[in-house]
Amino acid sequence: MKKIIVIPGDGIGKEVTASAVEVLKKIDAKFNLGLEFEERDAGGTAYDKFGEPLPAETLDACKAADAVLFGAVGGKQWDNLPVDKRPEKALFGLRKGLGLYGNLRPVKVYDALIDGSPLKPELVSGSDLLIVRELVGGIYFGPRREAEIVDGVERAYDTEIYSVPEIERIVKLGFDSARKRRKKLTSVDKANVLASSRLWRRVVNDMAKNYPDVEVNHLYVDNAAMQLAVNPKQFDVIVTGNMFGDILSDEASVIGGSIGLMPSASIGELTSFYEPIHGSAPDIAGKNIANPMGTILSAAMLLRYSLNAENAAQAIEAAVDKTLADGYRTADIYQDGFKKIGTKEATEIICARL
Numbered sequence: 001m002k003k004i005i006v007i008p009g010d011g012i013g014k015e016v017t018a019s020a021v022e023v024l025k026k027i028d029a030k031f032n033l034g035l036e037f038e039e040r041d042a043g044g045t046a047y048d049k050f051g052e053p054l055p056a057e058t059l060d061a062c063k064a065a066d067a068v069l070f071g072a073v074g075g076k077q078w079d080n081l082p083v084d085k086r087p088e089k090a091l092f093g094l095r096k097g098l099g100l101y102g103n104l105r106p107v108k109v110y111d112a113l114i115d116g117s118p119l120k121p122e123l124v125s126g127s128d129l130l131i132v133r134e135l136v137g138g139i140y141f142g143p144r145r146e147a148e149i150v151d152g153v154e155r156a157y158d159t160e161i162y163s164v165p166e167i168e169r170i171v172k173l174g175f176d177s178a179r180k181r182r183k184k185l186t187s188v189d190k191a192n193v194l195a196s197s198r199l200w201r202r203v204v205n206d207m208a209k210n211y212p213d214v215e216v217n218h219l220y221v222d223n224a225a226m227q228l229a230v231n232p233k234q235f236d237v238i239v240t241g242n243m244f245g246d247i248l249s250d251e252a253s254v255i256g257g258s259i260g261l262m263p264s265a266s267i268g269e270l271t272s273f274y275e276p277i278h279g280s281a282p283d284i285a286g287k288n289i290a291n292p293m294g295t296i297l298s299a300a301m302l303l304r305y306s307l308n309a310e311n312a313a314q315a316i317e318a319a320v321d322k323t324l325a326d327g328y329r330t331a332d333i334y335q336d337g338f339k340k341i342g343t344k345e346a347t348e349i350i351c352a353r354l
């Protein structure tokens with residue numbers, strides 16, 4: 001059996017995870033994967049029940065599971081709680097507790113939705129890339145100092161530090177991901193200025209010798225940011241550090257045009273974690289209008305990266321493609337002339353196409 005912990009969380013998290021579980025059950029029946037689901041609380045819902053946004057029992061269950069499927073947390077009613085009780089604290093606790101070191105963000109432009117992209121259709125059509133971002137190191141976690149006074153002048157600093165094992169771990173994830181795709185890896189750094197980037201680049205080149213089937217190139221981060229906007233089709237897998245990845249993955253997420261459609265995975269030392277990139281969307285919660293596709297596609301990533309069930313993952317992705325190609329649209333991506341559907345209908349239609 002493969003145990004999947006499902007954490008619906010708050011707001012639309014409950015609706016979209018219910019959809020993804022339905023799709024996973026259907027795919028399990030078809031591919032015989034032996035999936036077993038257990039639900040746990042986190043976020044505001046967990047605070048209301050247990051007084052904690054991340055009960056120890058939830059974290060322990062995640063550590064012992066084969067994978068975690070997460071919805072979203074947060075909502076106005078919890079905004080005034082002390083920082084350590086707020087719903088978002090659950091996410092930090094899970095990231096730390098599960099040792100989630102690598103974030104995977106696929107960006108795919110669906111031809112059926114190309115008008116939703118802020119970029120010209122001919123530029124983005126066919127774009128299909130994956131950003132692999134280091135999540136627990138670099139400048140966000142290096143030594144820092146605030147309010148330091150030197151010669152009567154206030155200053156502050158942060159430090160970018162990467163060790164060889166830290167770089168190797170994330171770059172390996174980049175190479176392995178490229179092997180599962182079109183076998184092209186772009187490493188993004190700032191090696192013309194930063195010592196940490198020069199080490200990064202050396203490690204990438206050393207590791208490339210073990211992956212002769214993967215084509216490797218290097219881009220400086222400023223050029224990478226520009227290339228994502230002018231020619232996103234050139235990319236397959238991008239691997240980069242924490243801060244560059246933070247910025248580039250948000251830039252890349254607008255290429256596709258809708259956050260309701262975008263999945264993500266965070267790869268852990270213990271268990272990996274799958275969630276849509278959107279939040280709990282309190283403005284539309286409980287109305288059966290949330291787009292469940294980002295979570296359903298996150299479930300496909302779960303099958304690919306945690307269970308090595310590539311065929312089952314592709315079947316889910318193809319069913320989502322087909323649903324869009326057949327003209328079905330949830331409210332967030334609706335345009336005149338298409339068939340408007342709610343969360344539940346979208347789930348049924350995707351299941352019917354599996």
Ligand code: NAD
Binds near residue numbers: 012072076283292
């Ligand atoms: P949000 O992503 O929840 O919503 C932004 C906008 O996009 C809203 O108009 C919403 O209705 C729409 N939207 C989001 N997902 C959608 C979907 N699946 N289908 C259709 N429309 C969708 O971001 P926000 O409004 O800034 O934050 C709301 C709450 O979510 C806050 O409490 C925030 O802290 C939390 N949040 C949680 C996470 C997470 O759990 N990973 C991430 C971001 C925000």
